[in-house]
Amino acid sequence: MIATPELAPLFDGVEPRKAATRNAYGEALLELGASNPDVVVLDADLSGSTKTKAFGKAHPERFFNMGVAEANMIGVAAGLASQGKVAFASSFAMFATGKAFEQIRQSVCVPELNVKICATHAGLTVGEDGKSHQMLEDVTIMRVIPGMQVIVPADAVEAHQAVLAAAEIPGPVYVRLSRASTPVVFSDDYRFEFGKAAMLRDGGDLAIVAMGVTVAAALEAADTLSTMGIEARVLNMSTISPMDSDAIESAARDCGAILTAEEHQENGGLGEAVAQAVVRTHPVPMEMCGMNGSFGQSGTGDELLAHYGLDAAGLVARAQQLLKRKQA
């Protein structure tokens, strides 16, 4: 890992390890800057927060701060990509996807360009800034655009690899990243595979399919359920588009019930995407843990996850409800 003054070490040595996926993004960009001369980076006046600033220091000729103008940033990224660049564009998820949806559709996805939108501060865990900054609809509006490939890393280890992979995957990619330090799920020898769900734990009573920060909660919930005699399979669905529907079908056949978990709206998000795969392959009872059609509010990230039932305790409670339906 490349140490720079701008990027704090990913891990502080305290166990259990925690790290912010946005920091992993900053590290990965530095590696890409050194290894791939075609990589350019754009930001919209949030480079300190999105962690693109270190790339800008290292490669000022390949870094474009576009000011507070996200629509233009995406358009410029598309223009750069049309001339052979691999353009990473960053802002907070709310603005990168919300303000620039139309530009992402028209100027990036229609011409199928190598623009990699790496958006930070996604979801509830942005915390105290509240609902104006808690983007809970980004996965929905990105995954429905034809050709947009959507990755939601579970932790900093996976985020690092996903960003490196995004540079190699042809075409548009959206990577959803977090502000907060969140539990590190994977050891350093984990290998992210684009388009494949990773089975982190096997079990036959139900499957918990999670993305992003809820993967850690899903693993914790599976531990708790196990003490109650319930064995849960846990899938990390870090590539949400294209979805690994084979893994969903296997989970449905093997477990007979599926619970989804996401720090995002259930509408159009992971829950709905998994449901789509389930009804097309092997229909089984499902429950969804996510935002059920409401905006967030101020609070710490952990408080908010617990409040909206997205921590381990919330997942355990919903798993129990789901099992009653499965047995009915």
Place this chain on the structure above:
Amino acid sequence: MTLSQADRAAVEAAARQIRIDTVRMVHAAACGHPGGPIGMADFMATLFLRHMNLSPETLHRPDRDRFVLGNGHTCAGYYSILSQKGLIPRDELLTFRKLGSRLQGHPHRTPDMGIDFSTGSLGNSLSVSLGMALAAKSNGWDTRVYSASSDGESQEGQIWEAATAAAHYGASNLTVLVDFNNVQIDGHMRDVMDVRDLREKYEAFGWHALDVDGHDIDAIDAALVAAREETARPSALICHTLIGKGVSFMEDQPGWHGVAPGDEDARKALAELGIEGAELEAMMA
């Protein structure tokens, strides 16, 4: 500097052909936008014949000049000039807007035809053009990026985000030609949304900006030369045009922004553009 008689005649002939092709394509499609491309014909012909180094020979050269049609709905004229440059087969023009055609209702990025970007949604073009210009500069290429825009597109806020950024980055290899015909779909600009003096606006944003008579080929050519010679700032050429110029019943008529001529109007328009006798009958057959 004025053009030689032969050079001017060549541009005039290309502009006339844009007008004729536009009438025929939109008539054949029975939908589309005739007024804009007919009004833009003179500056599009001047740009593509005398300034852009786009041709079948340069098509796949990475450092060749680029063009983005911001007002993508005017693409009939764009397809016409590309066909005149040998990049689109002439007999493909009348597939415009039909199922399976490469000539989509709004341009789709098609490297083999020299269509450098997908457009159609107003406001997006200047940002994309700036990205191309920055890429060329970063590669050390002397590529020029030309962007067509319009008075109507200037109502989009993103244009002014891009204008701010282009000046900030000193994108002197970027030139926008703004078709200022004072007409948008819902009526005249003064009645719908007056954008006022675009030269002053671009100047205030830090651009090299010129007012140009968009039907004076010598003036357009001189302005494109001035844009090329500008070394610090991006250039905006505010091309004052008449929508439907050369087809009397379309001139300055908002109604001809997005309505296709039927048989009778197409015949009248082609006759005004100098098509007659057997040639006219063949076109209308």
